Structures are given as C-alpha cells and as structure tokens.
C-alpha cells in the first residue's frame with residue numbers, strides 16, 4: 001500500500017536558499033543545506049536540530065517551511081469529524097492520562113453500540129466524513145466489542161469513514177479473542193474499519209515507557225501492530241507525545257523509527273505531534289520536580305519543524321493538534337512545517353480531561369479563517385488526504401482577528417457549506 005504523494009510535487013526547489021539558513025552556525029547550516037538538496041537527516045543530525053536555539057532555530061523553521069511548500073504548496077487541510085470515546089473506564093494506569101476512570105467513578109461512561117451509532121448519525125448530519133473512535137481498556141469488555149462498533153456504524157452509515165482503535169486497543173482485542181494481530185485487523189477491515197489512530201506511541205523508548213506507564217504496550221509491540229495494520233491495508237496516523245520526561249535523543253530516534261517503518265510499508269498518512277498536557281495529569285501532579293509541565297514554546301516549534309525535515313519525502317503531512325495548543329499557536333505552526341489542522345472533533349475529551357482549555361470543537365468556518373489569515377488556501381480533505389473542497393476564493397475583508405475560544409456554533413459548518421451533501425453524494 002502506498003499513500004505517499006511524490007515529494008516536490010507542487011513546486012520546484014528555488015534557486016536561492018532560504019535567507020535564514022545563512023545566519024545559522026556552521027554545523028546546523030550544513031545539515032540544513034543537505035536537507036534542502038534532498039539528503040536524509042540522520043538521527044544524530046536530528047538531535048542537533050532539536051537542540052537549535054536563536055538563529056539556528058530560525059534557520060530550522062525556514063527550511064521546514066520550504067520543504068512544506070515543496071510537498072504541499074499553499075494548501076492547508078482539515079477533516080470534518082467527530083470524536084467518540086465509547087468508554088473512559090480503564091485500568092491500565094498510564095500515569096500521564098487524565099481521561100481514565102474507574103467503573104465506580106461518578107463520571108465513568110460506557111456507550112452501547114446504538115448510542116455510538118446515534119452520535120455518528122448526528123455527526124453525519126452535520127457534515128462529518130469521519131468518526132474518530134478510541135476508548136479506555138475496560139476490564140470487563142469483550143474483545144468482540146471493537147468489531148460490533150464497526151459493524152453497527154457501517155450498517156447505518158455505509159459511507160462514514162471509521163478511524164478507530166489505537167494499537168493498544170488492537171492488542172487488547174486480539175488478546176481477548178485469542179486472535180493474531182493480523183487476523184484481528186483483517187477482520188476489522190473486512191467489517192469496515194477505514195484507518196487507525198497511531199496513538200499509544202507516546203515515546204517509543206523502553207526506559208521512557210517504563211516511567212510513563214506500568215505495563216502499556218512495549219515499543220516493539222506498537223511497531224509490530226502498526227506494521228500488521230499496514231500489511232492488511234489499514235493506513236494509520238503516527239503520533240509522538242512529548243514534553244514530559246523525554247528529550248531530543250528520544251524525539252530523533254522516534255521519528256527515525258517512524259521513517260524506517262514508512263520506507264517499508266507506506267502506510268502512515270501523517271505525523272501528529274501531541275504536546276503533553278500536564279495540569280490534570282497524575283504523572284506531573286505526583287512528580288512536579290521530575291516531570292516537565294509540557295513542552296516549552298521552543299520545543300513545540302522545533303518538534304513540528306524537525307519532524308517535517310526528517311520525514312520529508314516519506315511522511316509529507318504534518319498535523320498540528322489544536323486541542324493541545326489552541327487555535328492561535330496551531331496557526332503559528334503553519335510556518336513551522338505544518339500543512340494540516342486535523343479534525344473539527346465535535347467532542348474532544350482526552351486533552352480536556354488532562355487539563356487543556358481549548359474546547360471540544362473547532363468549526364470548519366473557524367479553520368478556514370485561521371488558514372486564510374495565515375495567507376494559505378484552506379482545503380477540506382477526507383481521512384486519507386483526498387481533497388474534497390478547495391476554498392480558494394480569498395476575501396481579505398473576512399480575515400477576522402483570530403481569537404482563541406471555547407465552544408462554537410453547532411450549525412456553522414452547514415451554514416457555510418450547504419452544498420456539501422451534493423458533493424459527497426457525487427463522490
């Protein structure tokens with residue numbers, strides 16, 4: 001399976017180097033010049049880029065922006081989707097997670113397939129093309145539940161794309177049903193699973209994982225399940241959760257590992273860096289001296305930019321998570337190598353449970369404004385990055401000042417795109 005677009009498809013390399021590169025120190029400059037000429041940034045060179053400050057960091061951003069332009073042109077995409085978390089009951093005890101509850105907790109939740117279908121139907125009626133489904137690993141759950149969810153949604157909404165189940169949930173379902181990863185995944189695909197979130201990756205390093213979580217899936221198993229998914233033809237996203245007890249060496253190794261997998265499978269659609277949200281996270285609350293309160297602003301900038309540079313030609317979609325960073329910072333990432341703003345989400349819970357205050361939802365109208373205000377062209381895509389609409393009529397009068405906000409107008413999407421149904425029907 002190959003989802004990669006050929007690199008450099010939009011624009012030829014410019015004659016001159018980005019100006020900022022000239023201001024960089026000699027070692028950083030030589031790595032960046034090599035990257036601009038199409039060379040591959042090694043893990044140790046990646047570490048060096050992650051350590052950049054001042055003029056070096058500016059040069060890293062300029063090169064990330066240039067490589068983004070070559071891969072994606074001016075398009076900045078997003079997907080209209082809804083998150084459905086079918087349960088928050090989970091006994092795995094990941095220390096960074098503020099989402100998991102015990103069954104006796106008053107805010108513990110469990111959704112039956114009919115309730116999930118009802119939410120998916122509401123999302124469809126509001127123009128969503130995707131449902132993003134993840135949940136806790138409920139101790140009493142049947143391993144067949146994952147398939148039941150997929151079957152129930154597909155019966156009601158055959159054209160809804162189901163983006164669901166992290167590798168950790170696949171591990172759980174396969175263990176419970178005593179099936180191999182391959183067979184469990186092939187069965188889900190057959191039932192209608194469209195793609196998987198590459199969450200549960202955190203930092204793919206054994207030492208870091210031991211401290212983040214008691215016995216969450218090992219790094220090796222994450223890779224094995226992702227490779228099995230790609231092998232049976234299920235594309236996945238890739239993620240990295242950074243800014244806690246980790247550092248540049250872990251980040252460069254993690255991204256190199258993703259690149260190696262992609263060279264074999266071509267199954268990753270995008271990388272989504274997930275900034276650690278610390279406020280309501282037990283990991284930070286219990287060890288405030290040892291655990292960082294999320295990444296610094298410089299680290300957020302560098303994460304998106306270095307990821308773009310290291311993955312160039314292999315994973316050409318770098319998504320910023322507005323729910324972790326808020327709309328204003330997400331917009332700034334568009335000049336740090338980012339070409340995708342992810343989903344409208346409708347019901348974001350995981351970041352909010354960890355203390356993030358950026359709301360449950362962002363509307364398509366707001367995303368369009370954010371993208372236009374950055375001077376780029378908004379594009380609505382589906383989950384696997386096929387373009388559905390290009391909003392290229394650019395009226396400067398509309399460029400409302402950007403405000404970071406909570407809540408939203410539930411009808412905004414349909415108001416803005418009344419023609420959507422006809423377009424989807426024609427697909």
Ligand SMILES: C[S@@+](CC[C@H](N)C(=O)[O-])C[C@H]1O[C@@H](n2cnc3c(N)ncnc32)[C@H](O)[C@@H]1O
Nearest residue numbers: 096097134135166168199200241275276277354
């Ligand atoms: C909450 S889990 C849901 C799926 C499944 N229970 C699992 O762990 O794979 C999805 C992902 O959310 C992310 N996440 C959880 N807590 C977070 C936090 N405090 N800050 C940032 N990301 C977080 C992690 O990357 C985690 O793998």
Ligand SMILES: Nc1c(NC[C@H](O)[C@H](O)[C@H](O)CO)[nH]c(=O)[nH]c1=O
Nearest residue numbers: 083132163321323324342343348383
């Ligand atoms: N669902 C959450 C996302 N991103 C999901 C993406 O919107 C979408 O599923 C992906 O683009 C598929 O291609 N990001 C978060 O930080 N939090 C979520 O809950």
Ligand SMILES: N[C@@H](Cc1ccc(O)cc1)C(=O)O
Nearest residue numbers: 197198199237272274350351
């Ligand atoms: N963005 C992830 C999904 C995700 C869900 C919840 C999170 O807290 C983070 C990430 C993906 O689509 O692959």
Ligand code: SF4
Nearest residue numbers: 090092093094097100
């Ligand atoms: S990250 Fe997932 S597995 Fe870990 S505690 Fe939270 S919900 Fe459970």
